Amino acid sequence: MEDTIVAISTALGKSAISIVRVSGPDAILFVKDIYKGVNLLKAPANTINYGHIYDGEEILDEVLVSIFRAPKSYTGEDIVEINCHGGIFVTNKVLELLIRKGCRPAEPGEFTKRAFLNGRIDLTQAESVMDVIEAKTTNSLKLAGFGLRGDVRKMIEDFRKEILNMILKIEVNIDYPEYEDEEQITAEFLKPVTENLISSFEKILEKSETSVILKEGISTAIIGRPNVGKSSLLNALLQEDKAIVTDIAGTTRDIVEGRVDIGGVILNLIDTAGVRRTEDVVEKIGVEKSKQMIAEADLVILVFDYSLPLNEVDLELLKLTETKTRIIVINKQDLEPNINLNEFQDYLLMSTFNEEDIENLKAKIKEIYRLSDLSEIDFTYIGNARQVAKLKQSKEALADAYQSIIAGQPVDIINIDLHHAMDYLSEILGEVHSLSLVDELFANFCLGK
Numbered sequence: 204m205e206d207t208i209v210a211i212s213t214a215l216g217k218s219a220i221s222i223v224r225v226s227g228p229d230a231i232l233f234v235k236d237i238y239k240g241v242n243l244l245k246a247p248a249n250t251i252n253y254g255h256i257y258d259g260e261e262i263l264d265e266v267l268v269s270i271f272r273a274p275k276s277y278t279g280e281d282i283v284e285i286n287c288h289g290g291i292f293v294t295n296k297v298l299e300l301l302i303r304k305g306c307r308p309a310e311p312g313e314f315t316k317r318a319f320l321n322g323r324i325d326l327t328q329a330e331s332v333m334d335v336i337e338a339k340t341t342n343s344l345k346l347a348g349f350g351l352r353g354d355v356r357k358m359i360e361d362f363r364k365e366i367l368n369m370i371l372k373i374e375v376n377i378d379y380p381e382y383e384d385e386e387q388i389t390a391e392f393l394k395p396v397t398e399n400l401i402s403s404f405e406k407i408l409e410k411s412e413t414s415v416i417l418k419e420g421i422s423t424a425i426i427g428r429p430n431v432g433k434s435s436l437l438n439a440l441l442q443e444d445k446a447i448v449t450d451i452a453g454t455t456r457d458i459v460e461g462r463v464d465i466g467g468v469i470l471n472l473i474d475t476a477g478v479r480r481t482e483d484v485v486e487k488i489g490v491e492k493s494k495q496m497i498a499e500a501d502l503v504i505l506v507f508d509y510s511l512p513l514n515e516v517d518l519e520l521l522k523l524t525e526t527k528t529r530i531i532v533i534n535k536q537d538l539e540p541n542i543n544l545n546e547f548q549d550y551l552l553m554s555t556f557n558e559e560d561i562e563n564l565k566a567k568i569k570e571i572y573r574l575s576d577l578s579e580i581d582f583t584y585i586g587n588a589r590q591v592a593k594l595k596q597s598k599e600a601l602a603d604a605y606q607s608i609i610a611g612q613p614v615d616i617i618n619i620d621l622h623h624a625m626d627y628l629s630e631i632l633g634e635v636h637s638l639s640l641v642d643e644l645f646a647n648f649c650l651g652k
């Protein structure tokens with residue numbers, strides 16, 4: 204990381220200000236070359252300095268330049284942030300000047316990557332940076348904050364300490380074999396600790412499902428025969444006339460998408476073409492798409508018409524969604540019934556014209572995903588698929604260790620699995636090789652005699 208990188212850190216477009224960020228050993232020097240104002244080389248850390256950017260002899264823009272000095276900066280390197288006017292041309296021009304001076308254009312995420320490599324943040328925090336940027340609801344922001352503040356790291360470190368403690372006990376045992384009953388005592392100590400850890404890991408893994416939903420939202424496909432009110436339902440949930448609604452069957456021909464926050468969780472809604480037997484080529488494609496949407500959705504809202512008897516398409520759709528998470532909506536409650544309700548076990552009888560019904564539907568969705576009381580949700584969580592996979596592996600290694608413990612295996616066998624369990628945790632933090640196990644052992648425990 205000897206080069207100095209540069210990038211525009213704000214979204215490129217017309218705005219009040221733009222920020223061009225420079226990080227690396229020559230950051231201050233390069234900016235100094237295109238800037239007139241105070242002497243940046245002598246500017247103290249964490250100061251904002253007024254001045255002008257020059258393109259040769261010509262003033263390009265009036266700017267504020269923030270100076271951060273290594274190691275107390277986001278990346279751990281010298282960082283300069285130029286606040287220039289937020290025009291696309293002027294911002295690009297500042298970037299271009301810096302590249303001409305010798306800066307290299309940064310790769311995506313490279314500032315955060317440097318922060319990680321320089322030990323400013325661990326991998327879970329680095330991953331949370333993205334989550335904060337991507338957050339779409341208060342809850343997903345809360346989750347991301349948990350990771351960003353280092354709470355995930357702390358949680359993983361605490362688990363790791365417990366495993367280390369067990370390893371330590373075993374290694375004392377191996378080093379001092381003259382105490383004969385020591386091995387038995389050790390096994391008795393290991394059993395409950397391992398058991399507790401496994402159950403904690405399981406709880407976290409369970410919760411990770413909820414957090415994925417809070418983070419990504421629920422992809423929801425609205426499916427049903429033509430004219431049952433799918434688009435009306437989409438519009439009612441979105442509270443806008445996004446999809447065209449008519450009394451002509453086959454109104455929706457393509458997919459219509461919309462996103463709505465239903466009180467802390469995002470529904471990613473997809474309205475589809477009505478499913479029917481048809482020879483119309485365009486409509487056929489639409490029907491195929493609906494089937495594909497059923498396969499891809501987390502949740503299917505299957506809509507039926509209260510005033511019409513079920514036909515074979517309805518039955519086929521019921522069958523097609525049997526194993527999916529689904530909500531059966533029987534719409535047009537205001538009309539005369541002609542449907543045979545005995546075909547259904549669980550359904551929501553409603554009308555898309557009725558606001559209260561729409562609220563009930565939202566509540567039902569939250570209930571299915573156990574999100575009814577979002578204030579009760581505990582935000583201790585693991586942030587993403589990578590972390591979840593590693594935690595699972597660690598749990599499996601612990602389960603192996605547990606099996607060996609109850610089978611009365613020699614402690615050095617157990618020790619191998621415990622080491623694996625610990626390594627997976629270290630991988631979550633992204634520091635597998637940087638930490639010497641031996642150092643940590645001595646830091647925690649002094650053998651002394």
Ligand SMILES: Nc1nc2c(ncn2[C@@H]2O[C@H](COP(=O)(O)OP(=O)(O)OP(=O)(O)O)[C@@H](O)[C@H]2O)c(=O)[nH]1
Binds near residue numbers: 428432475538
């Ligand atoms: N009586 C009554 N009519 C409704 C209700 N909901 C929707 N409709 C009407 O049903 C007709 C069809 O509604 P759409 O929302 O276009 O139905 P769709 O399922 O999207 O139809 P396609 O796009 O053709 O598959 C429209 O005339 C709506 O006004 C309801 O709760 N009660």
Ligand SMILES: [Mg+2]
Binds near residue numbers: 446454455475477
């Ligand atoms: Mg429609």
